[in-house]
Amino acid sequence: MIRVLLAEDQSMVLGALAALLELEPDVEVVARARDGREALRLVEETSPDVVLTDIEMPGMGGLDLAVELRRRANPARVVIVTTFARSGFLQRALAAGVAGYLLKDSPAERLADAVRRVHAGLRAIDPELAAATWDEPDPLTERERQVLRLAADGMPTAGVAAELHLSEGTVRNYLSEAIGKLGAANRVEAARIARGKGWL
DSSP, X not given: OEEEEEEOSOHHHHHHHHHHHHTSTTEEEEEEESSHHHHHHHHHHHOOSEEEEOSOOSSSOHHHHHHHHHHTTOOOEEEEEESOOOHHHHHHHXXXXXXXXXETTSOHHHXXXXXXXXHTTOOEEOHHHHHHHHHSOOOOOHHHHXXXXXXXXXXOHHHHHHHHTOOHHHHHHHHHHXXXXXXXXXXXXXXXXXXHHTOX
16 A cells, blocks of 8 residues: 655645545555644654645645655655646755656546656656746756745845845845846846746
């Protein structure tokens, strides 16, 4: 049996995913979580083979969950199941060590197939999204992304500098680089562009 943990903050979606997987003779849903922090605790308790998670959830999202599982050297393989058909999210997911990335409007049979593929050590990536990712690589560095995310949330330069343990001049340089790479007029527009692409 392939042991699966589900992490999804929307109750109806969580129930639907569980119901679909429980129809499969070789899949067992061993736990359900409403956010990444709960999922992290349940992973330790239930030792799933595969973690199916949404990207955006309260507290800790799916990408942060994947990063933390990898940091802990947990062997569970992570599959993102999301509505975000953006190449930037897929690129960030792959960088976080995610083994699968599916869209919620994919055919139901693709879900079980993805679970089996990643359990076997393979990858399961939505084919249309994978093609789009090659066409539009993420131009931002991780540090530029961190600085832009904080600045876009309204934090002043001094606050960003303190949060990231950088000088204000360095923060301004990172913001300038990000704005230039995205062809934006200012940090707000840069953040809007980056969010639209899934890079932020």
